Amino acid sequence: xxxxxxxxxxxTLITRVTAQFPTTDDVILGPGDDAAIVAAPDGRTVxxxxxxxxxxxxxxxxxxxxxxxxxxxxxxxxxxxxxGARPTTLLIGFAAPSDLPVQWAEDFTAGxxxxxxxxxxxxxxxxxxxxxxxxxxxxxxxxxxGADPVLRSGARPGDVIACTGPLGLSAAGLAxxxxxxxxxxxxxxxxxxxxxxxxxxxxxxxLGATAMLDISDGLVQDLGHVARASGVHIDLDSMxxxxxxxxxxxxxxxxxxxxxxxxxxxxLMLAGGEDHALAAAFPPDAELPAHWRPVGRVRQxxxxxxxxxxxxxxxxxxxxxxxxxxxxxxx
Amino acid sequence: xxxxxxxxxxxTLITRVTAQFPTTDDVILGPGDDAAIVAAPDGRTVxxxxxxxxxxxxxxxxxxxxxxxxxxxxxxxxxxxxxGARPTTLLIGFAAPSDLPVQWAEDFTAGxxxxxxxxxxxxxxxxxxxxxxxxxxxxxxxxxxGADPVLRSGARPGDVIACTGPLGLSAAGLAxxxxxxxxxxxxxxxxxxxxxxxxxxxxxxxLGATAMLDISDGLVQDLGHVARASGVHIDLDSMxxxxxxxxxxxxxxxxxxxxxxxxxxxxLMLAGGEDHALAAAFPPDAELPAHWRPVGRVRQxxxxxxxxxxxxxxxxxxxxxxxxxxxxxxx
Numbered sequence: 001x002x003x004x005x006x007x008x009x010x011x012t013l014i015t016r017v018t019a020q021f022p023t024t025d026d027v028i029l030g031p032g033d034d035a036a037i038v039a040a041p042d043g044r045t046v047x048x049x050x051x052x053x054x055x056x057x058x059x060x061x062x063x064x065x066x067x068x069x070x071x072x073x074x075x076x077x078x079x080x081x082x083x084g085a086r087p088t089t090l091l092i093g094f095a096a097p098s099d100l101p102v103q104w105a106e107d108f109t110a111g112x113x114x115x116x117x118x119x120x121x122x123x124x125x126x127x128x129x130x131x132x133x134x135x136x137x138x139x140x141x142x143x144x145x146g147a148d149p150v151l152r153s154g155a156r157p158g159d160v161i162a163c164t165g166p167l168g169l170s171a172a173g174l175a176x177x178x179x180x181x182x183x184x185x186x187x188x189x190x191x192x193x194x195x196x197x198x199x200x201x202x203x204x205x206x207l208g209a210t211a212m213l214d215i216s217d218g219l220v221q222d223l224g225h226v227a228r229a230s231g232v233h234i235d236l237d238s239m240x241x242x243x244x245x246x247x248x249x250x251x252x253x254x255x256x257x258x259x260x261x262x263x264x265x266x267x268l269m270l271a272g273g274e275d276h277a278l279a280a281a282f283p284p285d286a287e288l289p290a291h292w293r294p295v296g297r298v299r300q301x302x303x304x305x306x307x308x309x310x311x312x313x314x315x316x317x318x319x320x321x322x323x324x325x326x327x328x329x330x331x
Numbered sequence: 332x333x334x335x336x337x338x339x340x341x342x343t344l345i346t347r348v349t350a351q352f353p354t355t356d357d358v359i360l361g362p363g364d365d366a367a368i369v370a371a372p373d374g375r376t377v378x379x380x381x382x383x384x385x386x387x388x389x390x391x392x393x394x395x396x397x398x399x400x401x402x403x404x405x406x407x408x409x410x411x412x413x414x415g416a417r418p419t420t421l422l423i424g425f426a427a428p429s430d431l432p433v434q435w436a437e438d439f440t441a442g443x444x445x446x447x448x449x450x451x452x453x454x455x456x457x458x459x460x461x462x463x464x465x466x467x468x469x470x471x472x473x474x475x476x477g478a479d480p481v482l483r484s485g486a487r488p489g490d491v492i493a494c495t496g497p498l499g500l501s502a503a504g505l506a507x508x509x510x511x512x513x514x515x516x517x518x519x520x521x522x523x524x525x526x527x528x529x530x531x532x533x534x535x536x537x538l539g540a541t542a543m544l545d546i547s548d549g550l551v552q553d554l555g556h557v558a559r560a561s562g563v564h565i566d567l568d569s570m571x572x573x574x575x576x577x578x579x580x581x582x583x584x585x586x587x588x589x590x591x592x593x594x595x596x597x598x599l600m601l602a603g604g605e606d607h608a609l610a611a612a613f614p615p616d617a618e619l620p621a622h623w624r625p626v627g628r629v630r631q632x633x634x635x636x637x638x639x640x641x642x643x644x645x646x647x648x649x650x651x652x653x654x655x656x657x658x659x660x661x662x
Contacts, residue, residue, distance in 0.1 A: 028375055032560075033483050034413040034544050035379035035473065040371030044359055047455065048366035049470055051424035053462040082365040093382035093424070093468040124378065127468075131384040137424040137458075137468030139380055142366065152364050213365050229363075 005105055006098025010128050013105060020113045021123040026088040026143065029124075036124035038089050038141055046142035046149070048079040054134035062177045065104040067192035069111020072138050074194045075216065077119040078276035080142030081201025082214040084150035087121040091139045095131035108136075111193075119198045147205045155211035155230035155281035161296035162288055163279045165197040166190050167219060168243065168265060171272025172250035183253045184246035196276040200291065204280045207288065212280035218271040219295075220313050220320040223279060227301075227312030230281075236296035236315045241269045270315060336436055337429025341459050344436060351444045352454040357419040357474065360455075367455035369420045369472055377473035377480070379410040385465035393508045396435040398523035400442020403469050405525045406547065408450040409607035411473030412532025413545040415481035418452040422470045426462035439467075442524075450529045478536045486542035486561035486612035492627035493619055494610045496528040497521050498550060499574065499596060502603025503581035514584045515577035527607040531622065535611045538619065543611035549602040550626075551644050551651040554610060558632075558643030561612075567627035567646045572600045601646060 005013055018031040029037035038045065050072075052058060058068050077087035092112065096105070116122050121140070155161075173191025176183040196214065204212055211226045220236070227234045243265035256264040281298055282288060301312065313320050336344055349362040360368035369376065381403075383389060389399050408418035423443065427436070447453050452471070486492075504522025507514040527545065535543055542557045551567070558565045574596035587595040612629055613619060632643070644651050 029480065029482070033480075034410040035377045035416070035471075037414070037475075037480055038376045038378055040374055040376045043371055043374060045369045045371045045376040045472065046366045047369055047420075047422055047470070047472065049422040049424050049456055049458050049468070051426050051458045051460045051462075051466070051468055053426055053460055053466075055463075056461055079365040083368070085366070089378075091378055091380040091470055093380050095382050095384055095464075095466055095468075125380055127380050127382045129382045129384055130387055131382075131464055131466060132386075133426075133462055133464035133466070135382070135384075135426055135462060135464070135466050135468075137380070137382055137426075137466075139378070139422055139470035140366075141376065141378065144368075149360065149364075149368055151360070 003102055004098060005096060005100045005102055008102050013102070014128055016106065017109045020109050024122045027122060027124055031125050038124060040143065042144055042146045044144055046080055046083050046085040046144060047139065048076060049137065049139040050076050052136040063192045065107035066111035068136070069108040070115040070193040072136050073112050073115035073119065074196050075276055076138045076140035077121060077198055078196035078214040080140050081196060081198045082212050082278055083142065084147055084201055084205030084209065084212065085142035085144045086202050087119045087140060087198055088143050089121055089124045089141045090116065092123060092126040093137035094126060094128045095135040097132055097134065098130055100134065145202065147202065150205050150209045150212040150280065152211050152213055152226045153229040155226050155232050155298045157232055157298050157300045158284050159210055159281040159298040160284055160286065160294050161223065161234055161236065161279065161281055161298060162292040162294045163277055164200045164291045164293065165277030166195065166275050167215065167241065167277055168247050168268035168272045168275070170194055170274040171268045172247055175254055176250060179254060181253060183250045186244065186246040187250045190275065194274060194276040197278055200278055204278065207282060208286050209280040209282055212278060215273070215275050215277045215279055217273045219279060220270050220315070223313050226281065231301055233299045233301045234296055234313045235299055235317060236270070236313065236320070238266050238316050240293065240295045241266045243269060270320065334433055335429060336427060336431045336433055339433050344433070345459055347437065348440045351440050355453045358453060358455055362456050367422070369455060371474065373475055373477045375475055377411055377414050377416040377475060378470065379407060380468065380470040381407050383467040394523045396438035397442035399467070400439040401446040401524040403467050404443050404446035404450065405527050406607055407469045407471035408452060408529055409527035409545040411471050412527060412529045413543050413609055414473065415478055415532055415536030415540065415543065416473035416475045417533050418450045418471060418529055419474050420452055420455045420472045421447065422456040423454060424458045424468035426460045426464070426466040428463055428465065429461055431465065476533065478533065481536050481540045481543040481611065483542055483544055483557045484560040486557050486563050486629045488563055488629050488631045489615050490541055490612040490629040491615055491617065491625050492554065492565055492567065492610060492612055492629060493623040493625045494608055495531045495622045495624065496608030497526065497606050498546065498572065498608055499578050499599035499603045499606070501525055501605040502599045503578055506585055507581060510585060512584060514581045517575065517577040518581045521606065525605060525607040528609055531609055535609065538613060539617050540611040540613055543609060546604070546606050546608045546610055548604045550610060551601050551646070554644050557612065562632055564630045564632050565627055565644045566630055566648060567601070567644065567651070569597050569646050571624065571626045572597045574600060601651065
């Protein structure tokens with residue numbers, strides 16, 4: 001039983017795991033005491049938390065342990081970036097059945113370590129406990145570097161809405177996995193290991209972004225949060241959404257006729273979640289680098305088209321297919 | 332089904348829950364955006380995380396939702412206090428079956444809110460997800476207020492070991508619950524709702540504590556961490572451990588003969604976990620307030636009695652009954 005975490009024992013596993021994480025300039029005190037100490041040079045700490053549950057947020061048969069480690073880091077550090085902050089450190093709660101293979105825990109750790117290296121952060125603390133349900137709770141901290149945070153509430157009429165990072169690829173990857181069909185590797189990999197544009201968060205703050213968030217529930221639904229928080233209306237230009245060739249290929253594999261593929265692909269870009277791209281509002285005169293792709297405009301809320309039931313977001317002036325995602329709902 | 336969290340829906344529940352938490356001077360930005368922003372006035376943030384799993388760390392038949400809320404806060408803020416820091420804020424990941432009664436979630440929230448009020452902190456963020464296993468992941472942040480952190484590694488030969496807060500009561504409460512017998516309310520309440528001496532953490536730092544931790548796995552086992560980290564030996568004086576009358580009553584109810592009750596009670600004070608009292612090492616000339624009870628001395632590691640398998644802690648000069656607790660082990 002030495003090849004399960006129950007056989008190995010908690011303390012041995014913690015020692016093995018924590019040895020994986022390098023220290024950084026942000027770490028004043030790493031794992032091993034009652035608590036860690038993280039530098040907060042400008043007198044503020046940005047903090048967010050997410051819980052990943054097996055069977056709900058990942059499946060061991062669809063994602064490797066390493067994938068899950070990457071994803072756990074990515075979705076939390078994306079939230080830090082979406083405030084205009086630099087990801088610094090993580091605390092990870094790991095609840096697992098005692099028959100979980102040690103190899104799974106070690107591969108998960110390697111995924112966390114490698115995604116931390118991409119984002120520029122590291123792990124400073126955690127907890128390991130037994131549970132019938134494999135559950136990973138991640139808290140991410142970040143540093144604003146003296147900048148004002150970019151909230152959801154600052155978008156103003158006339159602002160440009162721009163995105164950076166992939167859109168729709170993760171949803172396509174999930175659909176391929178659910179359908180049990182092979183498809184473009186990029187879609188599968190973006191579902192398994194999203195690649196948030198971490199550095200673009202602080203960059204957007206420097207560029208004068210008035211509002212920003214990360215796309216976890218779909219572009220339309222998430223921009224609805226910006227519209228409501230800012231008291232504005234957002235209209236997206238569907239023709240500005242240029243589907244990746246891999247996304248077009250995926251929707252064809254999934255059964256869409258070739259001539260309808262671009263429209264279906266744009267639907268995934270509008271409604272598909274879990275890409276962890278960033279969407280931001282910028283003043284109309286902001287000079288955006290090419291990787292920030294303009295996709296819409298902020299308007300007066302009174303210009304809002306459609307019924308009172310839309311989310312304050314339209315596509316080409318019409319009520320948008322948003323969809324919703326309730327984490328307690330069936331399925 | 333509106334009386335279950337699945338029927339109510341995630342967003343409604345989050346709105347209800349976050350309305351419970353007041354803002355404080357430590358909160359720059361509370362819940363509702365991609366991340367929260369917490370003040371870190373001295374340029375550092377103390378951070379720790381713990382996961383509570385139903386059936387492992389609490390039982391719904393033994394603890395009310397309110398108890399679990401209190402406990403989730405207490406065990407995390409105790410870790411903050413054990414660094415010599417002041418508890419400031421929490422992020423809470425809440426993973427629950429969709430058939431969990433809304434009332435349970437709301438009572439849990441009330442317990443969190445009330446324990447936060449005792450500790451002086453508040454909740455700034457969280458996540459709510461579905462899971463077959465009710466799981467609560469808490470991350471606590473704290474502020475050192477310009478003081479040096481009190482680590483586990485600073486104890487020096489000659490230092491006095493002192494404790495503040497209850498010892499053994501939680502273990503007695505658990506034994507009563509496991510035995511299905513009634514007993515002193517104080518033991519049951521300390522098991523259900525530990526009462527860490529939060530303010531004593533920063534106080535110990537001011538008093539010059541050289542090492543400190545919170546007692547979660549038992550006094551002997553936890554002081555073993557201090558002994559190893561500091562490269563010292565710790566000898567406890569069992570006669571300095573004065574059992575509460577309620578603890579003596581509990582061990583008698585649990586079947587110990589009256590004349591042996593004090594010894595059994597001291598055994599629970601030495602080995603019982605989850606009280607979240609604080610134990611610290613102080614220089615011999617430190618003037619300790621009465622609530623810091625001296626319980627032992629730090630000695631040179633070379634004076635260590637017993638075999639190489641002890642934890643660096645003796646009681647009255649003899650190898651100590653420490654016990655161990657492996658979170659992945661059976662039972």
